[in-house]
Amino acid sequence: MKKGSKISNAVIKRLPRYRRYLNELKRKGVDKISSRELSDLIGYTASQIRQDLNNFGGFGQQGYGYNVEALYNEISSILGLDKEYKMVIVGAGNLGQAIANHTSYYKAGFVVCSLFEVNPKLVGIKINDIDVRDCEELVPYIEDNSIDIGIICTTKDAAQEVADKMSFAGVKGIWNFAAVDLEVPETVAVENVHLSDGLHSLAYHINRNHYFE
Amino acid sequence: MKKGSKISNAVIKRLPRYRRYLNELKRKGVDKISSRELSDLIGYTASQIRQDLNNFGGFGQQGYGYNVEALYNEISSILGLDKEYKMVIVGAGNLGQAIANHTSYYKAGFVVCSLFEVNPKLVGIKINDIDVRDCEELVPYIEDNSIDIGIICTTKDAAQEVADKMSFAGVKGIWNFAAVDLEVPETVAVENVHLSDGLHSLAYHINRNHYFE
DNA sequence: TAGATTGTTAATCGATTAACAATC
């Protein structure tokens, strides 16, 4: 990355999307692409694509363009996808189970190590080959297993307490599916999913009949 | 809403959040709030809050502030949450089931009418009291039941075809959980969830140790 | 070399913040 300059979040949010399209190109056997061609594909301006990439280094070659595979690898590495992340999920209800399943199938590098539940009926069972443990064990489990990411799939009322425990136990990031905004120490990154918010803004657009991203 | 002026998407995306906080205040019995107090709570500047709200009308009262319940109702109505939406989910796997469950519990106004699947083992069963039908029936079902919203919980490879069918059959909006960007007619609104993208940008922030929203 | 396309600086556009007059 370029010296000390901090990258805007708008840029970071676009990186996974670049990566998805590059992956697709790779699959199709394309090995070179220009910012212009990428623009036609993704829908960002060629100018923006070059600006975005140049925040991290000059990955292209004048007169040629970008090497698809090399660029894919660069972006993966910028995002930290060359590392492995150990995760736990709190809340083994429908959503927690779905995330457990979804994540382990699709995302090499993100490993769900355990689920946690307050409901005693679920504690002790296995879901998708992953143990469901009692929430009481959450903190020591995170500590003992060097868990990187905590995933919150609880009700909104329980979410902040879970986030506190996770932060205390030393997770580096929280992926939050509960409908609240969490307060966490600065050292912990948070990604909120807020499904209802998305559905609500969809409702707005439906009534206005506008296409949007 | 103010005459013809079109509201930026950034504003729309903040509305569900305002609404969440107002709901919380309502629950606590607070009946009046100033933009300043709301700012302390939500984290947007008081100035931004007033700007946002004034896109839709003057809901406040000088020297007093905003009436919590009235403002909550206004925002709900702007978002179109005073209407009812009939929805179908395509893909009755883990994620589809979780969304079916999650949505019917938490969101009055959003009704999941049916699930659809290609896997014959699932067709015919009920999930959470909702019938699982064969994907072949998708188009006529949407037409016959005036479905408003289609929810896509399929693999990325199937998603575009499903979106085409949904659009053809006349849905007004698509809530897309598949990891692709859909092409739909202008008359159809799309809200993408792209779970992996979120996880990937979380990975970035974990490695930079930055708090972000 | 000529053509193409990047990397980067400069211009524009839009969104956020500040300021303040209007008014409850």
Place this chain on the structure above:
DNA sequence: TAGATTGTTAATCGATTAACAATC
């Protein structure tokens, strides 16, 4: 009326787009 707080205009800030010199 005096105090508070909105609604709204003006100033600032940041992000996107355009332009072009560098260079493969």
